[in-house]
Amino acid sequence: xxxxxxxxxxxxxxALFTDKKSRMVVIVPPVVQLIIFGYAASFNLDHVPxxxxxxxxxxxxxxxxxxxxxxxxxxxxxxxxxxxxxxPLIDTQKVRVVVxxxxxxxxxxxxxRPAEVQIIVDGRNSNTAMVVLNYLNxxxxxxxxxxxxxxxxxxxxxxxxxRSWFNTALDSHWFIIPGIVALLTLVxxxxxxxxxxxxxxxxxxxxxLLVTPMRPLEILIAKALPxxxxxxxxxxxxxxxxxxxxxxxxRGSVPALYLGLFTFLLSAVGTGLMISSIAVTQQxxxxxxxxFLVPTIILSGFATPIANMPPMVQxxxxxxxxxxxxxxxxxVFLEGASFDLLWTQYWPMAIMGIVALATAGWLFRRRxx
Amino acid sequence: xxxxxxxxxxxxxxxxxxxxLIRKESYQIVRDPSSIAIAFVLPMILLFLxxxxxxxxxxxxxxxxVVEHQSNETSDFLAGFRQSRYFVPVIVTDIQTAEQxxxxxxxxxxxxxxxxxxxxxxxxxxxxxxVFVNGVDxxxxxxxxxxxxxxxxxxxxxxSIESGRPLHIPVKVKERIWFNAEMRSRNFxxxxxxxxxxxxxxxxxTAMVVAREWERGTMEAxxxxxxxxxxxxxxxxxxxxxxxxxxxxxxxIMATWxxxxxxxxSLWVLFAGSSLFLITALSMGLLISVVAKSQFVAGQVAIIVxxxxxxxxxxxxxxxxxxxxxxxxxxxxxAARYFVSMLQTVFLAGDVWPIIIYDGLALTAMALIFLMxxxxxxxxxx
Numbered sequence: 001x002x003x004x005x006x007x008x009x010x011x012x013x014x015a016l017f018t019d020k021k022s023r024m025v026v027i028v029p030p031v032v033q034l035i036i037f038g039y040a041a042s043f044n045l046d047h048v049p050x051x052x053x054x055x056x057x058x059x060x061x062x063x064x065x066x067x068x069x070x071x072x073x074x075x076x077x078x079x080x081x082x083x084x085x086x087x088p089l090i091d092t093q094k095v096r097v098v099v100x101x102x103x104x105x106x107x108x109x110x111x112x113r114p115a116e117v118q119i120i121v122d123g124r125n126s127n128t129a130m131v132v133l134n135y136l137n138x139x140x141x142x143x144x145x146x147x148x149x150x151x152x153x154x155x156x157x158x159x160x161x162x163r164s165w166f167n168t169a170l171d172s173h174w175f176i177i178p179g180i181v182a183l184l185t186l187v188x189x190x191x192x193x194x195x196x197x198x199x200x201x202x203x204x205x206x207x208x209l210l211v212t213p214m215r216p217l218e219i220l221i222a223k224a225l226p227x228x229x230x231x232x233x234x235x236x237x238x239x240x241x242x243x244x245x246x247x248x249x250x251r252g253s254v255p256a257l258y259l260g261l262f263t264f265l266l267s268a269v270g271t272g273l274m275i276s277s278i279a280v281t282q283q284x285x286x287x288x289x290x291x292f293l294v295p296t297i298i299l300s301g302f303a304t305p306i307a308n309m310p311p312m313v314q315x316x317x318x319x320x321x322x323x324x325x326x327x328x329x330x331x332v333f334l335e336g337a338s339f340d341l342l343w344t345q346y347w348p349m350a351i352m353g354i355v356a357l358a359t360a361g362w363l364f365r366r367r368x369x
Numbered sequence: 370x371x372x373x374x375x376x377x378x379x380x381x382x383x384x385x386x387x388x389x390l391i392r393k394e395s396y397q398i399v400r401d402p403s404s405i406a407i408a409f410v411l412p413m414i415l416l417f418l419x420x421x422x423x424x425x426x427x428x429x430x431x432x433x434x435v436v437e438h439q440s441n442e443t444s445d446f447l448a449g450f451r452q453s454r455y456f457v458p459v460i461v462t463d464i465q466t467a468e469q470x471x472x473x474x475x476x477x478x479x480x481x482x483x484x485x486x487x488x489x490x491x492x493x494x495x496x497x498x499x500v501f502v503n504g505v506d507x508x509x510x511x512x513x514x515x516x517x518x519x520x521x522x523x524x525x526x527x528x529s530i531e532s533g534r535p536l537h538i539p540v541k542v543k544e545r546i547w548f549n550a551e552m553r554s555r556n557f558x559x560x561x562x563x564x565x566x567x568x569x570x571x572x573x574x575t576a577m578v579v580a581r582e583w584e585r586g587t588m589e590a591x592x593x594x595x596x597x598x599x600x601x602x603x604x605x606x607x608x609x610x611x612x613x614x615x616x617x618x619x620x621x622i623m624a625t626w627x628x629x630x631x632x633x634x635s636l637w638v639l640f641a642g643s644s645l646f647l648i649t650a651l652s653m654g655l656l657i658s659v660v661a662k663s664q665f666v667a668g669q670v671a672i673i674v675x676x677x678x679x680x681x682x683x684x685x686x687x688x689x690x691x692x693x694x695x696x697x698x699x700x701x702x703x704a705a706r707y708f709v710s711m712l713q714t715v716f717l718a719g720d721v722w723p724i725i726i727y728d729g730l731a732l733t734a735m736a737l738i739f740l741m742x743x744x745x746x747x748x749x750x751x
Binding site: 019021026029033036039042045046047048049064090091093096112115116118120121122123124127128130131133134136137140141143144147148153154155157158159160161163165166168170171172174175190191194202282283284287289290291293294298299303304307308309313327330331334341 | 677
């Protein structure tokens with residue numbers, strides 16, 4: 001039995017790797033995408049282009065504006081002299097923010113009257129706008145505190161001391177990059193499995209396979225193993241790059257991560273083979289793969305938090321294997337989690353995997369054309 | 370001698386042949402209902418699901434508030450959290466419980482009011498409030514921090530009025546958010562989602578079409594007829610273009626009616642921009658299938674080059690101008706980038722011509738390049 005499985009598995013690998021194009025597709029893009037996405041995917045904002053419109057001639061306003069200019073988050077694009085210039089600048093996205101210092105700013109400040117700064121933000125991307133406002137607000141808070149100390153104002157009744165756990169610098173790369181482990185592993189396993197049965201169905205070789213002495217279980221194992229092996233190897237490679245190239249800290253237990261990877265692969269390979277055995281043509285297989293991949297990735301919490309979704313959609317994500325694996329990856333990397341905190345994440349993926357694999361195996365014989 | 374004559378014949382497009390090709394392709398579409406499903410049903414389901422599911426607005430964030438010693442001051446401070454729709458506060462009495470809750474991911478943040486909070490406020494002021502946020506999701510953590518600052522600021526103003534002690538805030542910020550005053554993330558995410566979904570549809574519709582014909586040998590049969598390459602290309606693109614525009618129209622209707630995204634630009638600009646993009650997406654699909662020549666490889670390539678780049682590198686969710694310079698340059702080859710920018714502008718800002726013209730020209734250039742390569746690659750095998 002083992003010999004037969006190995007023989008079929010070798011054939012599966014040959015089918016994948018003898019075609020040069022297919023070989024390239026499985027190996028090169030994940031590596032390239034890992035590097036590109038690792039740098040690209042982030043909610044951090046650097047060098048946000050902004051314009052200054054200063055109607056005040058005093059020293060205080062210049063000191064205030066110097067604070068913004070000194071921040072690495074902002075880069076001064078232009079200085080404007082009238083209201084009418086604001087519109088075109090923001091409309092065309094040449095700048096994202098205009099900082100408008102009203103006249104008498106310095107005078108008001110010195111006389112303890114509220115000095116007003118107007119901040120005009122491009123709200124087309126509301127998240128960017130929110131982050132930009134947060135950056136600016138914290139610059140203003142710092143400025144206010146210094147001003148209060150310098151000018152002997154009494155302190156406010158209470159003050160906030162904010163600290164963030166697990167990611168002190170609040171670098172959102174640390175959130176996204178471990179997520180890429182899940183993202184690319186899923187895509188690669190789908191590439192390997194989703195068309196494997198459909199292609200043989202279309203070519204008619206699957207019927208030949210079914211009349212050999214091989215049992216469906218053996219076919220299933222032989223079809224699933226390449227996905228497992230390739231998935232594990234690529235995931236390992238990605239994890240190494242994440243740790244040694246992107247320097248995301250690995251604080252938790254590696255076995256806990258790999259148990260997660262194993263259950264995740266089980267569910268991904270299972271779903272891929274299930275899609276492949278439902279499909280009669282490769283076109284349908286591709287459609288199925290897309291129909292599975294796209295919602296799985298977008299509703300996984302990879303980029304937008306599951307907690308922000310309405311309850312109905314949140315319930316739906318419980319059948320999304322990537323949801324669980326993302327929690328595992330991020331907890332192990334950043335929170336230093338071990339098995340005890342994660343066991344609730346393992347079993348749903350394992351169940352999904354077993355159900356999907358069983359369905360695929362069952363479909364091998366039922367669905368014959 | 371014969372060459373110039375032959376060239377003369379080859380110029381132009383024979384309408385009758387083209388019609389025949391379109392009819393053949395249309396029959397193929399109608400007989401395999403999966404492409405109709407791709408064009409019409411798929412965008413609606415995906416947009417419906419993602420329009421609801423994808424959001425960056427954090428609301429009802431569970432947060433632990435540690436009150437070590439209850440007093441009037443602490444309950445005053447807590448009122449701000451209770452009234453805010455951004456928080457679901459859980460009151461605990463010691464920091465260990467709160468930390469345990471954060472480790473188990475039951476709360477996303479901790480606000481810590483120490484035993485002497487009330488006393489310090491009354492006497493010296495400057496009472497420390499510890500705020501811990503779970504930084505794993507840095508973006509959410511930063512938004513959360515902003516919310517806490519907002520509650521704190523309001524509380525400062527309230528207590529200053531109540532106690533009669535003037536509150537000195539040297540610099541006051543007045544925020545004005547253009548195009549999206551209520552900061553709904555859905556307003557920019559839904560147009561972006563339309564771009565991502567249409568990228569998928571465009572590629573799915575055509576990616577395997579030509580590859581299938583190569584695999585089945587029907588392409589060679591087509592090649593020996595007088596039909597020209599450009600007629601074959603047009604015959605492939607036109608039917609799928611019409612279907613894709615149908616899907617696009619449905620998406621726009623859903624965005625404005627269902628998700629209440631404002632449409633501030635003109636409809637015809639939206640229509641023209643979408644046509645350009647769809648032609649680009651379809652020609653990219655054709656290119657994939659011409660280069661791959663087998664459905665297996667075409668399918669794999671389509672998965673890799675369409676969805677993930679459109680998702681991550683298009684500016685749909687991650688801001689392009691904050692990416693490293695090399696990656697920013699790289700995003701210029703992603704067609705979805707231009708479409709995302711155009712859609713976000715036309716929906717939220719209106720007809721901003723410099724942006725629309727730039728994006729339109731870029732899409733046209735991409736479509737032309739793709740089609741030229743397709744034509745060249747197909748001719749080689751004649």
